[in-house]
Amino acid sequence: MASKEDFISHINTGYATKGESIILGGAMLNGEALPDAHIKIPLKTLNRHGLIAGATGTGKTKTIQVLSEQLSLLGIPVLMMDIKGDFSGISKPGIEQPFITERHAKINIPYQVSGFPVELLTLSKQNGVRLRATVSEFGPVLFSRILDLNDTQAGVVAVIFKYCDDNQMPLLDLKDIKKVINYITEEGKAEIEEHYGKISTSTTGTILRKIIELEQQGADLFFGEMSFDINDLMRIDENGKGYVNIIRLTDIQDKPKLFSTFMLSLLAEIYNTMPEQGDSGQPELVIFIDEAHLIFNQASKALLDQIESIVKLIRSKGIGLYFVTQNPMDVPSSVLAQLGLKIQHALRAFTANDRKAIKMTSENYPISEYYKTDEVLTSLGTGEALVTALNEKGIPTPLAATMMRAPMSRMDVLTDNEISEINNSSKLVRKYNEVIDRESAYEMLNKKVQDIQKEAAEAEEKVQEQKQEKKEASEPMSQTTKSIIKVFTSATFIRGVFGVLTKIFKK
Known part of the structure; x- marks a missing residue:
């Protein structure tokens, strides 16, 4: 068996x-931490x-905290998903x-306490910087994939x-696109058919229902x-510390569609905005996606393909993505294959299926002469x-059982007063928390529909007037009118007759 000195080397x-x-942290052999064998991750490969x-309670949250702290100290900003409310400390x-x-x-690593600059972000009504995006920014392809539409839809x-x-109609929120759908199936149907072809009402109905489903999860x-x-x-x-941006998602676990929608839009926006930089000395931003199964479990194949593409491409923009989950099998193998750093906390074997999962998980790691991986995973x-x-040359490093260093910051949540203190001093809260509802497709189409209805009402009124005039012109004379005419006609006749007779008698 190899010696401790060989292992350290x-x-x-x-x-x-x-x-x-x-x-x-420090490497471990046979359960013993070795002070002279530190596990170092090059900044160059963090993208x-x-x-x-790892299983619940094995230390995943503290690992994310440690990584975030170390990145912040080096001037690298972090974005993390806080689904359980653990990270605000x-x-x-x-x-x-x-x-x-x-x-x-x-592990022979100095310890000192420290706090770090934090922004609290939110997708819901929780206190924090409000995160929003417009429907137009998603574009038709991404929006369709989020709704899981078929090719026709x-x-x-x-x-x-x-x-x-x-028609210069901004699509800003969901009420905009719902209004357009209603318009093209009702008042604007002829206009759409003339310029864009026929659209089935059953298709628009399906799209509308999918949007309502998304809306019910808080996407509005x-x-x-x-x-x-x-x-x-x-x-x-x-x-010189990088900001740790914490998205508060404690009320989002039962809304996986909203969570995956947000994550995909965020990654797409980052990819489209950030310049290419190749393999630079350090990442521009590192993103920790906690409870990653919420993204993958209910994602369609099209959505998974989109995520896989972004994972492959976004690293060239200097962005590192870190998926956090209980079981590595929660992450699709196509995505798992793109991940350079793997930190695997303990797994627990309570059933035969658990043991199979542990065996499969152990096969995702490099073979080591110092460990029986499947046994170490449970111990x-x-x-x-x-x-x-990955080392600086992009080669996988040896597998190392590691005693992780402890976080420098508070390992607990903030109080409500402390959260309010952060938000009250935040420039981003003042920038993003004002609700803006400028004129967009909803208001423009409402006006257009009102104009159409007004024109239709005026046309209908004119038609009714013409009908009334025509009716009056062709309507039979009333009995009274007939009587009057009869009297006048009789009188005229009599006067005529008597006039003639008078002339005769005069003669």
Whole structure:
């Protein structure tokens, strides 16, 4: 069996870095932490994405906290999804407890407490910076994929967007696109058929129902103005620390459609906005997607294809994506294959299916002469994990059981007063929390429909007047009129007759 010295050399060679790096913790062998074998992740490869997995209570949240802190210290901003409400404490310094001191002594890493600059963001009515995007910014393809439409239905959505573009009608929120759908199936049907072809009412009905389903999950709060500028995620504070942007999603777990809609739109916006930079020295932004199964579980194949494409391409923009979930099998294999850093906390085997899942999970990691991976996976303690990454040359590092360092910030949530304090001092809250509802397709089509209805009413009134006139002209004379005419006619006749007789008698 290899010696401890061989193992330390093996780790230090595999995790050696020349440029800046993040130290996650110390390597372990046979359950013992080794102070001279640090697990270092090069900043250069952090845009190659990653996975953080493990059973509940094994330390995933603290790992995200540690990574976010280390990135912030190096001036790299972070965006994290806070579905359980665990991350807000990162804004406040932690407290050094005896167990933390002992842990850091074992791995030979100095410990100090610190708070970090934080922005609290929200998709719902929670306190924080409101995140919004317009329907137009999604575009017909992405909007159709979110609604899980077939080709025919997606074609109709494309027509809707084209019609609004041609007529300078902004599609800002869901009531805009619902109004357009109603219009093209009723008042504007002839107009649409003339310029764009016939559209089936059953197709528009299906699209409308899908939009209503999305709306019922709270998407009406997300679609609208003003749109969030992703450059506001890239901020650095006056001390050179990157901002940790925390999206508060504690009320979103039962709304997976809204969550996946937001994530896809965000990634697409970042990809379309950020310039190409190739493999630079460090990432521009690192995103942690907690409870990643919420994205993948209810995603259609088209949506999964879109996510896979973005994961492949977005790293060239300097963006690192880190999926956080209980079981690595929650992440599609096509996406899993794109992830360079893997931090696997303990898995628990309670059933035969659990044991099969652990066996499959162990096969996703490099073979190691120092570990039986499937056994180590079930024996790791809280705050310990199997780690493999990419070195500066893009080569996978050796598998290392790691005792993770402890967070420097508070390992607990903020109070309501502390949350209010952050929001009250936030420039972004003042920038984005004003509700804007400018004239868009909804208002413009309402006016157009009113004009159509007014013209139709006036035309109908004119037709009725013409009918009345025609009716009066052709209507039979009343009995009274007939009597009067008869009297006048008789009198005229009599006068005529008597006139003639008078002339005769005079003669």
